[in-house]
Amino acid sequence: MTRDQITRRHFLNFVGAVGGTTALYQAARALDLLPETGEMPQLDLKRVGRGEKRVLILGAGISGLTAAYELERAGYDCTILEASHRVGGRNITFRHGDVVDEMGYPQVVNFDDEPHLYFNGGAARIPGHHERAMHYCRVLGVELDIMANDNRLAWTQDDESFGGERLRVREFTTSARGFMSELMAKAVNANAFDQPLDADDQERLLAFIKAYGDLGDDYRFAGSSRAGYSSGGFLKHGELKPALEFKQLLNSRFWRMGMHFNEHVDWAAPLMTPRGGMDMIVRGFLNKLRAKPLLHAQVQAITLRDDGVEVVYHHRGERRKLSGDYCFNSIPSHFINGIPNNFSKDYVDALTAMRRGNFFKIGLQMKERFWERENIYGGISYTSQRINQIWYPSHGIFRKKGVVLGCYAFGPDQSNWFERMPPDQRIAEAAKMGEKLHPGYTDMIENGISVAWGRMNHMMGCGNRFEEDQEHLFRKVQAPEGRHWMIGDQISFHSSWQEGAFASALHAVQDLDQRVRAEAGQG
Amino acid sequence: MRTMTRTTIALLCLLPLAATADEPVIPAQKYVYCTVCHGIAMGGNVVIAAPRLAGMDEWYVARQLEAFKLGWRGVHPDDAGGHEMRPMAAILDDAEIEEVSAYVAAVSAPPPPLTLDGDAQRGAAIYASCGACHGADGQGNEALGGPPLTGLNDWYLQTQLEHYVSGVRGSHPDDDYGQQMRAAAELLPNEQAIADVVRYISTLGSN
Numbered sequence: 200m201t202r203d204q205i206t207r208r209h210f211l212n213f214v215g216a217v218g219g220t221t222a223l224y225q226a227a228r229a230l231d232l233l234p235e236t237g238e239m240p241q242l243d244l245k246r247v248g249r250g251e252k253r254v255l256i257l258g259a260g261i262s263g264l265t266a267a268y269e270l271e272r273a274g275y276d277c278t279i280l281e282a283s284h285r286v287g288g289r290n291i292t293f294r295h296g297d298v299v300d301e302m303g304y305p306q307v308v309n310f311d312d313e314p315h316l317y318f319n320g321g322a323a324r325i326p327g328h329h330e331r332a333m334h335y336c337r338v339l340g341v342e343l344d345i346m347a348n349d350n351r352l353a354w355t356q357d358d359e360s361f362g363g364e365r366l367r368v369r370e371f372t373t374s375a376r377g378f379m380s381e382l383m384a385k386a387v388n389a390n391a392f393d394q395p396l397d398a399d400d401q402e403r404l405l406a407f408i409k410a411y412g413d414l415g416d417d418y419r420f421a422g423s424s425r426a427g428y429s430s431g432g433f434l435k436h437g438e439l440k441p442a443l444e445f446k447q448l449l450n451s452r453f454w455r456m457g458m459h460f461n462e463h464v465d466w467a468a469p470l471m472t473p474r475g476g477m478d479m480i481v482r483g484f485l486n487k488l489r490a491k492p493l494l495h496a497q498v499q500a501i502t503l504r505d506d507g508v509e510v511v512y513h514h515r516g517e518r519r520k521l522s523g524d525y526c527f528n529s530i531p532s533h534f535i536n537g538i539p540n541n542f543s544k545d546y547v548d549a550l551t552a553m554r555r556g557n558f559f560k561i562g563l564q565m566k567e568r569f570w571e572r573e574n575i576y577g578g579i580s581y582t583s584q585r586i587n588q589i590w591y592p593s594h595g596i597f598r599k600k601g602v603v604l605g606c607y608a609f610g611p612d613q614s615n616w617f618e619r620m621p622p623d624q625r626i627a628e629a630a631k632m633g634e635k636l637h638p639g640y641t642d643m644i645e646n647g648i649s650v651a652w653g654r655m656n657h658m659m660g661c662g663n664r665f666e667e668d669q670e671h672l673f674r675k676v677q678a679p680e681g682r683h684w685m686i687g688d689q690i691s692f693h694s695s696w697q698e699g700a701f702a703s704a705l706h707a708v709q710d711l712d713q714r715v716r717a718e719a720g721q722g
Numbered sequence: 723m724r725t726m727t728r729t730t731i732a733l734l735c736l737l738p739l740a741a742t743a744d745e746p747v748i749p750a751q752k753y754v755y756c757t758v759c760h761g762i763a764m765g766g767n768v769v770i771a772a773p774r775l776a777g778m779d780e781w782y783v784a785r786q787l788e789a790f791k792l793g794w795r796g797v798h799p800d801d802a803g804g805h806e807m808r809p810m811a812a813i814l815d816d817a818e819i820e821e822v823s824a825y826v827a828a829v830s831a832p833p834p835p836l837t838l839d840g841d842a843q844r845g846a847a848i849y850a851s852c853g854a855c856h857g858a859d860g861q862g863n864e865a866l867g868g869p870p871l872t873g874l875n876d877w878y879l880q881t882q883l884e885h886y887v888s889g890v891r892g893s894h895p896d897d898d899y900g901q902q903m904r905a906a907a908e909l910l911p912n913e914q915a916i917a918d919v920v921r922y923i924s925t926l927g928s929n
Contacts, residue, residue, distance in 0.1 A: 282758075302755055303809025497754055499746070499762045516748055533769045537761025539832070551769045619805050654806070656755055659770060 239330040244273035258529030259492035260288020261700035262686040264484040279492035282657040289321030292476030300656040309646040315595035318562030319477040320650035324470040331701035339483025346472040346593045349461040350578020357583040360450035370426040374443035377420030380412020457581030500539040503681035529687035549675040555660025557653025559614040561606035565643045584632040585613045625649045662695035747829045765831030771803040773878035776831035782869035783823040787811045794897040798890040834875045845922025860926035872927040879920045
């Protein structure tokens with residue numbers, strides 16, 4: 200065997216022979232055999248015999264369910280403990296009669312009992328490049344629909360520009376691009392580039408700029424049909440709308456937010472969502488799992504042992520103890536400090552360095568689909584007000600009623616502001632803001648719920664993440680502590696996306712597999 | 723909506739005197755939510771600014787829950803933690819406040835870790851005037867309305883003293899005890915004095 204022929208497997212066998220299984224496992228981690236690409240990994244887990252290996256899974260969100268699904272397929276026995284009253288974590292679809300289990304403000308969902316009247320309170324969208332999410336939708340038989348995210352006919356409204364009046368997104372975007380193009384054309388003509396352009400390049404660049412902003416032959420922007428016609432266009436000659444005032448465009452915050460959201464890698468069209476609600480993914484897992492998650496089971500203590508992990512939990516007034524060979528833990532990192540454990544100080548320090556987010560959403564049942572009368576079918580309107588966005592359902596077009604997202608708030612100025620109010624007041628405030636986008640909005644609201652992730656029972660936060668310069672801490676919490684792995688979207692660079700939860704669970708599952716192979720001496 | 727918690731099956735397993743490390747007190751299902759933030763057995767969680775409450779006096783816990791409910795605490799714009807807490811207290815009726823207070827008093831948790839620096843010796847001198855209401859050993863004095871101070875997180879004591887100084891806490895006209903404490907906190911001239919007295923309190927007794 201020449202040096203070139205030494206495969207990683209051979210190398211690991213060699214290490215295993217010299218240093219034993221622990222060295223083998225450590226070497227596997229160091230070699231980083233586990234893929235870090237965006238691709239759905241090909242899982243080839245070593246099968247274990249029934250009753251041979253037991254894994255305790257803490258939390259029945261997407262990461263916990265994914266881990267259980269893959270481990271069961273490889274023969275592991277899984278026990279899933281879930282502290283809350285339901286399965287799914289932040290994959291949650293609210294329907295008639297459901298409970299919004301917010302601390303101090305429990306709400307009951309009063310949407311009509313109709314299949315199309317639901318609200319995805321957490322995860323709501325899946326882009327095609329989230330390969331793991333797509334993979335599980337495929338294997339679990341979850342039907343997906345295309346969901347409009349970008350809608351040029353939706354509204355943009357900013358209190359600081361255009362007198363606070365609403366504008367169609369297409370009007371704003373068309374004028375903004377037109378002006379930018381005009382400016383660029385002038386720069387080309389003035390030879391303002393550092394890099395010399397030959398005549399052909401210059402011609403092509405000007406053509407590109409003209410196409411980008413829909414300029415006239417004089418390279419001026421004087422309105423474009425992209426913004427819609429002020430009149431005509433079908434049976435009469437279409438009259439263009441005049442260009443918007445550039446200063447007003449600059450004053451608006453729309454170009455900081457919604458205008459470019461759709462360029463974002465995860466929000467670019469088209470997006471998808473499960474038909475009937477995001478929790479179809481959760482149902483898909485439950486249909487396939489042998490282990491049924493135990494609800495209302497709150498973890499009281501986690502003890503790492505040399506040969507396994509011990510977990511104490513409460514269940515309906517009883518205290519019980521479980522032992523497993525391994526433990527996958529998706530409990531939010533900000534709770535770990537409050538749960539007795541024997542983790543190393545470094546590990547706890549890393550976990551507690553993560554910051555919790557507090558996204559806030561409102562779902563409103565509207566008695567009529569008034570937005571459809573404004574030519575809006577799906578998509579998002581943007582406003583500078585604290586509600587930020589209004590989402591129109593892409594499904595149920597032409598039905599009588601619909602559930603819109605009436606607020607998607609982020610951060611202290613927005614989320615905390617809403618969180619501090621009781622639910623009825625939150626909806627009243629969101630209604631007032633909605634009026635600026637849709638006059639008469641308030642009267643259309645039949646009922647609604649607010650989902651304050653920073654206050655949800657057993658959650659108290661979402662989107663946990665480290666600061667930019669804390670990657671070393673991320674590596675710490677991604678690696679196992681003894682036989683215990685932290686999982687969940689929090690252990691990914693895609694926090695607050697289901698893809699992050701899938702990715703972290705699969706990473707941990709593959710890591711466990713490496714260890715089991717090492718322990719079995721098979722390399 | 724509010725009736726929901728009441729219809730929840732209340733398996734109240736309060737055994738106030740039986741709390742030992744081996745036989746932990748289990749909260750009734752409807753009060754599990756207290757432990758979500760305040761930690762298992764109310765041991766506290768600094769990450770979400772929820773203080774250790776294990777073993778606090780029942781009467782004091784009840785009084786503070788009332789204070790939150792009445793809006794004496796948890797309404798000031800600068801009191802982020804109080805704002806998070808307030809709705810949890812506001813949802814409780816009188817009987818529930820009694821039950822929760824009994825649970826908090828009955829439970830035991832490991833002593834809080836020291837997280838702040840301060841000079842205990844200097845703090846002892848400052849504490850001399852605190853002891854009048856809170857007891858020489860920080861054991862509290864129900865008759866005077868002074869709660870025990872032992873067993874609390876140092877960071878929580880610090881925050882609350884700062885809140886009294888700044889008026890975030892103890893400013894409501896009906897909150898007599900709060901106002902009393904606010905006046906007392908004015909004797910703390912600066913951050914260092916707060917740090918020192920907190921350090922000294924941390925050396926008192928054990929809970």
